[in-house]
Structure formats: structure tokens, C-alpha cells
Amino acid sequence: MLVFLSMARLGVSYGRNLTENMLHPSSVKSYSHSRWRVLQILRNRLESQAGSGHPVHVRDHFQYAMFFLLSVMCYGDSVNDIQIKLIKEVQQRAFYNSHKFNILNFWPRLTKIVLRRRWEEFFQLNKSRQDVSIPLIRARKKVREEQTSKSSKSTKEYEHAVSYIDTLLALEFPDEKRELNEDEIANLCNEFLNAGTDTTSTALEWIVANLVKYPQIQEKLFMEIKGVVGNGKEEVEESDLQKISYLKAVISEGLRRHPPGHFVAPHAVTQDVVLDEYLMPKNGSINFMVAEMGLDPKVWEDPMAFKPDRILNIGSQELDITGSREIKMMPFGAGRRICPAYRLAMFHLEYFVANLIWKYKWKAVDGDDVDLAEKLERAVVLMKNPLQVHITPRF
């Protein structure tokens, strides 16, 4: 457990900074090839299920797409389909079992005796993640060394894209004068994938669910995309996205109404603070009710409704989702510990929503309304009844 806790600290001080660096717009741009590749894979998966005549269950396809994309950003472009499936399998097993291990944080000396089996299970699970991660780290290291020794002349931008591992391999602890070891790198990769995949794929499912439930909003979005992209193009390109203001409004409204996490990670109070006559003592643990904020009727009129126009109507003062000017909603947290990948997540949501709506008409399964009931699954709030749809190619 000590290993686990020290990695949590590493995650804060180093992992966070590095995640921010590699998610800088200039690094993100070099992944456009991978995004296009993942979009093709996602479309093939959706179409092959639609072709069977059965409704399409989107969740697994969306999760797979996000695992694929973030695995490439983490381990480099050479990870293959089989490896992605393995990464997804071990990451999800760890994620869905994580609640069982919280208790091990308390009195480790005692739990090592009375909960010996659970400790074994925890180490086993951790080992299975490392067994998948470490060969990928070594493979990436080799690719990088080969690229450097050949001083590769490839003009393909994606072959030079900096992966998360590259940034970790280049790191040296200033005080200890040592590099990160493989276990530490693997743990930071686990954090990267864990924090980024289910959150983004869940947000995608909620947003598409609302576009299925409200076909007039879906149609409006389609027409707005058409106005920018024009006829005859297969892809909504990344440079098109920022021109479609209704798209950003749909995504923001989706995150307001259905933030994937209803809380942020626990924070600590650094000094005694009195708020509304309540004392929050120094070192007290504190959290924020993210979902409640987005549904506050004092801030949002008719808060339960899905109305992207309300975001457009905010006007010239664009909605601030980072909480730097005001806090009306904070799906990514706010302040110093805001999600380091919030721009990337917004960008992925815009890219996939735009391209999926551009390519297909999405309809509810005959006679069914879309049920927006929620279910808490570990830290993420999912659709209780996973979305099922019919899709028809538009062109």
C-alpha cells in the first residue's frame, strides 16, 4: 500500500505536470492521424452491429474507442488491437474492483492480518496491470532509441508524436538524481488511462443519448455542421470544429446536465475557514457537489431540461467551465487541481460527436423513449439503462 500511496503523490507532482505538457495543443495536434484511425474503427464497429439488424449498444464501442485513442497517446502509435483489448480488460478489472481495496488504506498493519486474501487480490490485480504495461513501455523505449539512432527522416507527423511514456522516460527526479523506474512509469500510465477513458466515453454516451431523445436538437446540430463542412466530405475535420458554435453548446450542456463525475477528487483544507457560519477545520477533507451545481435553479432556468441554446444565449461572455471567472458548472473541477486534460476531453467530445452526427442519423429503438435514469458505478455516473439505438448512414 505504501507503494500505492507514494505513486499517488508522484501522480500529483510529476504525472500531473507531464499530463499537462503532453496535452498542450501543439502535442495534441500530432495525434490527428490516430483520431481519424480510431473514428474509422468506431464506425466499423457501429456499422457491423447495425448491419445485423439489431439495435446498436453504444457503450462498449465508445469505451473501446477511448481506450484505443488514449493507449496510443500513452504508449505510442505501434500498440495493436490485441494489446488494446488487453489494456482495456486489465484496466477495467482494476477500476470495477477498486472499491474493495479502499479499506486496505486503513490500518494496513491490521488489515494485512485480517484481510490477507484481499491484499493478495490487490497485489495480483496490480501485477496483471504491470504485466501488460511494462512490455509496452520497453517496446516504446526501443522504438524511440531506434528513431534517434537512425535520426529518422520520416515526414509522417504521427511517427514523431510524443507519447506520455516519452515524457516520463525523459524525466529525472531533481533531488534524487534518478529516472523513474518501470513500476512508477506503469503506475502513471494506469492513472492516465483510468482518469481519461470512462469519463470521456460516459460523457459521449450521455450527449448522444440526448441527441437521440431530442431529434430536433440532433437535426439542428447536423445542419450547423453541414453549413461549415459542406456536402461530399467524409470527415468533419479538426479545423472545422471551432467554427460550429452549436457543437460546443451541445457538449457543454451535456456536461452540465450529466457530468460523468458527481464529485471531484477529495481536497484538503489548508487552514481553518469559516463559510456560511460553518467552520471547516485545517486538514479537513472537503468535496464539491459538481452535479448539484449544474442543476441549481438559482443559476439555471429549467435546469433538468437539455437546452444547448441556453449556452449560446450566454452571449459574448462565453461560458466559463474552468471556474476562473465564476462557477456555474465545474465538470472538470476548478482551480489548481482542475482536470489537466480538460481541453483534450472537450476536443475529443467535439470531434466524435460532430463526426458521428455527420455520418449517421441516430434514432431511438422503435417505440422506446430514451431513459435518462442514472447509476453510480465507482466514481462515474452512467446511464442506468445503457443507450441502444438504430443508426442509418446519412449519405
Ligand code: HEM
Ligand atoms: C469528459 C471527460 C473528463 C472529465 C469530466 C474529467 C473530470 C475530472 C475531474 C472532476 C477531476 C478532479 C479534479 C479535482 O480534483 O478538482 C479530474 C482529474 C484528473 N483527470 Fe480528468 N476528466 C476527463 C477526462 C480526462 C482525460 C481524457 C484525462 C487524461 C488523458 C484525464 C486525466 C486526469 C488526471 C490525471 C486527473 C488527476 C489530476 C490531479 O491529480 O491533480 N481526465 N478529471
